[in-house]
Amino acid sequence: MNLLTALAIGVLFGVGIFQLLRRNVIRSVMGLVLISNAMNLFLLSMGAYNGEAAAYAGSSAQISDPTPQALALTAIVISMGGFAFVLAMLYIISLRYKTSDSDHIQELKH
Amino acid sequence: MSIHWLVILPILLPLSGAVFGLLLRKFARLQFSLSLAAMLVALASSVGLLIYTFNESPVVVQIGRWPAPAGITLVGDLLSAFMVVMSQTVLTTGLLYAVACRDKCVHYPAFYPLFLILATGLTGSFLTGDLFNLFVFAELMVISGSLLTASADDRYGVEAAYKYFYISLLASVFLLLACGALYASYGTLNIADLARRIQTSPNLPLTQISMVLLLAFFMVKSAVVPFHFWQPDFHAASPTAVSAMLSSVIVKLGIYGFLRMTSLLFLEQAGLIRAALIVLGCVGVLLGGFSAIGANHLKRMLAYSTIGQIGFILVGIGWGTPLSLTAALVFAFNHSLIKSAMLMLAGAMASRAAVKSAAFNILEGIGKASPLAGGLFLIGGIALAGIPPTNGFISKLVLFKSGLEVQAFAALALIGAASALSLVYVLRAFMQIWWKMPTSGVKTKPDGDRLIAPALLLGGCVALGLWSEPLIGLSMQIVNWMAEPGRYIQAVFGG
Numbered sequence: 001m002n003l004l005t006a007l008a009i010g011v012l013f014g015v016g017i018f019q020l021l022r023r024n025v026i027r028s029v030m031g032l033v034l035i036s037n038a039m040n041l042f043l044l045s046m047g048a049y050n051g052e053a054a055a056y057a058g059s060s061a062q063i064s065d066p067t068p069q070a071l072a073l074t075a076i077v078i079s080m081g082g083f084a085f086v087l088a089m090l091y092i093i094s095l096r097y098k099t100s101d102s103d104h105i106q107e108l109k110h
Numbered sequence: 111m112s113i114h115w116l117v118i119l120p121i122l123l124p125l126s127g128a129v130f131g132l133l134l135r136k137f138a139r140l141q142f143s144l145s146l147a148a149m150l151v152a153l154a155s156s157v158g159l160l161i162y163t164f165n166e167s168p169v170v171v172q173i174g175r176w177p178a179p180a181g182i183t184l185v186g187d188l189l190s191a192f193m194v195v196m197s198q199t200v201l202t203t204g205l206l207y208a209v210a211c212r213d214k215c216v217h218y219p220a221f222y223p224l225f226l227i228l229a230t231g232l233t234g235s236f237l238t239g240d241l242f243n244l245f246v247f248a249e250l251m252v253i254s255g256s257l258l259t260a261s262a263d264d265r266y267g268v269e270a271a272y273k274y275f276y277i278s279l280l281a282s283v284f285l286l287l288a289c290g291a292l293y294a295s296y297g298t299l300n301i302a303d304l305a306r307r308i309q310t311s312p313n314l315p316l317t318q319i320s321m322v323l324l325l326a327f328f329m330v331k332s333a334v335v336p337f338h339f340w341q342p343d344f345h346a347a348s349p350t351a352v353s354a355m356l357s358s359v360i361v362k363l364g365i366y367g368f369l370r371m372t373s374l375l376f377l378e379q380a381g382l383i384r385a386a387l388i389v390l391g392c393v394g395v396l397l398g399g400f401s402a403i404g405a406n407h408l409k410r411m412l413a414y415s416t417i418g419q420i421g422f423i424l425v426g427i428g429w430g431t432p433l434s435l436t437a438a439l440v441f442a443f444n445h446s447l448i449k450s451a452m453l454m455l456a457g458a459m460a461s462r463a464a465v466k467s468a469a470f471n472i473l474e475g476i477g478k479a480s481p482l483a484g485g486l487f488l489i490g491g492i493a494l495a496g497i498p499p500t501n502g503f504i505s506k507l508v509l510f511k512s513g514l515e516v517q518a519f520a521a522l523a524l525i526g527a528a529s530a531l532s533l534v535y536v537l538r539a540f541m542q543i544w545w546k547m548p549t550s551g552v553k554t555k556p557d558g559d560r561l562i563a564p565a566l567l568l569g570g571c572v573a574l575g576l577w578s579e580p581l582i583g584l585s586m587q588i589v590n591w592m593a594e595p596g597r598y599i600q601a602v603f604g605g
Contacts, residue, residue, distance in 0.1 A: 032279055039286050046294045068293065071242055075286055078249050082279055085253065089260060089272045096268070107266050108273075108343040 005045050012038035025093070025102050029086055036079045043072040114171045116162055117186040119155040120194055120233045123148045128226040135219035142209050145222040149205055149229065153198040156233070160191040164587065168601045170239070178602050179303045183239035187598060188591045192584065193236045193366050196443050197359035199570075200450045201229045203563045207454050208351035210560035212461045215261045215349050227254040228355065235363055239602060241292065241299045245285050248331070248363070252278040255356060259348040263466065270347035277340045281330035288323035291316040302602035305374045305595055312378035321376050324367070325383065332364025334424065335394045338417050342405070345413035346468070350457025350559070353409065357416045358450035365420070365442050368427050369435070373592040380430070388428030392524050394421030399531030403538070408456045408468040411535055412449065415494060418528065419445050425525055426509050432589045434512035439585035441505040444493075444574060448502055451567035452490045454559075458483055459543060461558035470539070475548030483561055484544040486568050491536035493571045496529055501574035501581075508582065 012034050019031030047065030055066040090100075097105050127148025134141045159169060168187035172178060186194075205225065208216045215221060231251025238244050252275065260271035293299055295314040296307040308317065326337070333341040345353045368387060372380040398418025405411040423445070426438030460468040463476050477484045493500035496507075506529060513522040548554065574581055591597070 029276070032276070032283075035283055036279070039283055039290075043286065043290045046290050067299075068290075071289065071293075074242070074246065078246070078282075079279075082249070082253065082275070082282075085257070086272070086275060086279070089268055089275070092260075092268045093272060096265070105269060105272075106343075108269055108346050 005041065009038050009041050009045065012041065023102050025090060025100050025105065028102065029083070029090060032086075033079075033083055036075070036083075040072045040075055040079075043068050043075060113162065113169055116155055116159040117169050117171045117184045117237055120152045120159065120198065121184075121230055121237060123152040123155070124226040124229040124233065128223040128230065131223040131226065132220065135223075138217065138219075141219075141222055142205075145226055146202070146205050146209075148226060149198065149202045152229070152233070153195070153202055156191065156194040156198050159186045160188075160195050163188050163191050164584070168598070170602050179298050179300045182243050183300060183302070183602055184237050185239035185302070185598070185602060186237055187601065188588045189366070189369060190236045192439065192443075192588055193362060194233050196446055197232050197236070197362065198229065200359045200446050200567070201225075201232070201355060203450065203454075203567055204351050204355045206566070207354065207457075207559070207563035208349075210562060211350060211457065212559055213349050213351075214263050215258075216351065218261055221258070221261070224254045224258050225351070227251075228258065228352075228360075232360060232363065236366060239301050241285075241289050241301060241304070245282060245289065248285070249282055251360065251363075252282070255352065255360070258352040259344065262347055262349045262352075264347040266347045267349075270344045273340045274344045277330055277337070281327045281337075284323045284330070285327040288320040288327065291320035291323065295320070300602070301370070301375065302599045305377075306599050308375060309377060312376075317376075318379065321371070321379055321383070324371060324375075325386070328364040328367035328371070329390075330364075331367070332361045332420055333417055334364065334420060335390050335397060335417070338394070338397075341417060342401075342410045342413040345409045345453070346407055350454060350460070353413075354450040354453040354457070357413060357453055358446040358448075361416060361420060362442050362446060365423055365427070365438070368424070369438075369592065372427065372430065374595045374598060377595065384428045384430045386428075387424045388518075388521060391421040391424030391426075391428055392521055394418060394424065395525050395528040396421075399528045399535070402535040403531060405535075406470050408459070408470060408473060408539055408543075409453065410468075411539060412452050412456060415532060415535065416445075416449055418532065419449070419494075422506070422509060422525060422529075425521060426512065429512060429516050429518060431512055431516055432586070432593065433515055434509065435589045435592065436582065436585040437505065437509035437512045439588055440508055440578075440581055443581060443585075444501040444505045444571070447567050447571050447574070448490055448493045448500075451564040451571065452487070452494065454564040454567070455483055455487050455490060455561070458559040458561055458564070459487075462555050464554065470542050473543050475543070475546045476554050477544035478548060479554045479556070480558075481544075484540070486561060486564055487540060487544070489568050489572065490564070491540055493568070493575070495533040495536050497533075499572065499575045501571045501578065504575055504578040504582070 016031045016034030047068035053061035055063040171184040173182045234247035256271040256275040295316045330337040402411045402414035426434045493502035496502040
């Protein structure tokens with residue numbers, strides 16, 4: 001399970017960074033989405049192996065650490081809002097510039 | 111009333127002002143008055159916090175009464191109170207600029223609420239004592255800042271907002287990675303608790319990695335050299351009231367982070383961080399100066415100048431002596447006042463041009479009709495270049511004196527030469543706008559954005575240049591406080 005989690009995080013990061021560096025803006029945003037999912041998995045894995053049971057008050061079994069779960073939950077919610085906003089901006093950009101090549105989206109430089 | 115409110119109010123008031131502002135979206139005047147009142151009371155309470163921490167002790171609030179490592183802690187110590195007073199002063203003048211400007215975007219019902227959320231995020235990032243909470247507040251700041259930019263009148267506002275938001279999301283990933291790595295190594299995210307545990311075992315496998323990731327996060331926030339690409343593009347299109355905030359106070363979040371990292375979190379590796387900051391600072395000073403000279407757009411020029419000025423502050427932090435840290439703090443405060451005033455003046459001139467743009471070829475000769483703005487720009491310009499009687503002179507004086515003290519002559523010569531560059535680009539801009547005759551056939555608008563907000567800020571600049579004693583004394587106290595990280599830890603856990 002350890003190895004599987006590590007592999008999943010690694011593959012997500014790798015693919016994410018590869019896509020991040022593409023010239024197509026939509027692909028590069030998708031790369032960011034993948035990286036942030038790898039991120040959430042990484043946060044979750046921080047406290048995954050301390051115990052099995054859910055952390056209810058008063059439970060006697062070895063409880064798992066609830067903090068990373070709370071962190072991952074918060075990060076997921078924030079990144080969801082963020083990506084909705086990024087995709088909305090990309091929609092406007094692709095309408096206005098008629099391209100998705102990041103080399104052509106640089107009117108600000110002129 | 112408990113003293114704890116002094117920490118809570120600077121965050122709570124802008125946030126609730128934003129919520130009630132949205133409810134009042136049909137009544138524009140009322141919404142603005144409410145926003146301004148919220149910012150003013152928040153500013154008053156943060157000044158109160160600064161006075162209280164200066165005279166008595168830091169104020170620590172455990173949210174929900176959960177004791178320190180378990181719950182979220184808000185820490186109002188001298189450093190964060192200083193940063194909050196600095197940023198809220200500038201944010202308040204930003205509101206004053208926004209209400210008197212000709213941009214269409216300030217009439218959108220969500221403009222002032224978003225502006226207040228920007229203030230909330232920045233204040234919260236300074237006051238929080240928890241690394242993950244810092245992520246939440248920083249994200250709040252980024253989202254509101256880029257929404258404000260995307261709503262700009264400029265048709266390329268969306269592109270600017272996209273670039274800023276994209277790089278900031280990446281920075282948040284860095285911060286989250288650092289959070290995860292630190293949590294895996296030390297089992298806590300509370301900054302005081304982390305500092306305590308890193309002191310006892312400073313060389314765990316993930317410590318250095320998380321340090322570098324945190325550095326990367328703060329470097330994106332401060333537009334330090336390898337991560338500065340978003341900044342000039344962003345400022346060219348963002349609404350003036352917003353870009354004045356982002357280039358002056360929001361970049362100080364990174365400065366705050368570097369100070370915390372070297373004085374509290376990573377004491378063992380502080381030498382390494384400082385060496386890196388000196389190098390990056392020198393590169394930034396040179397790159398910012400030369401790019402500002404080459405810029406053909408007033409706001410871009412000021413954005414590049416920010417990269418240079420941040421470089422000076424980084425060198426000050428890098429030298430790491432009490433005097434140079436004092437210089438860094440004084441420089442940070444003065445730069446926020448100067449740079450926000452200069453960007454507001456740039457926006458005011460752009461609003462007087464025939465086509466609303468701050469490009470030099472459009473602004474050429476526009477200034478003939480508004481000598482008052484010219485006078486203000488000249489004051490701001492000499493402050494930026496560091497010529498008396500302005501506060502820019504004081505900050506450079508203290509910085510160079512501290513450089514002589516540590517005998518870092520190479521770096522000193524470099525930044526001394528680079529600060530001459532700032533004189534060149536400021537005067538070039540001044541001559542382009544106020545000395546040249548306007549090209550024939552181009553009409554200037556008789557009226558534009560009011561100059562009250564930059565005039566207030568520049569008044570502060572001159573006042574701090576003539577009477578800089580209190581600011582330097584306060585910065586020295588802050589440096590004394592930062593020199594003993596044990597007292598910060600004790601303040602969080604003792605109370």
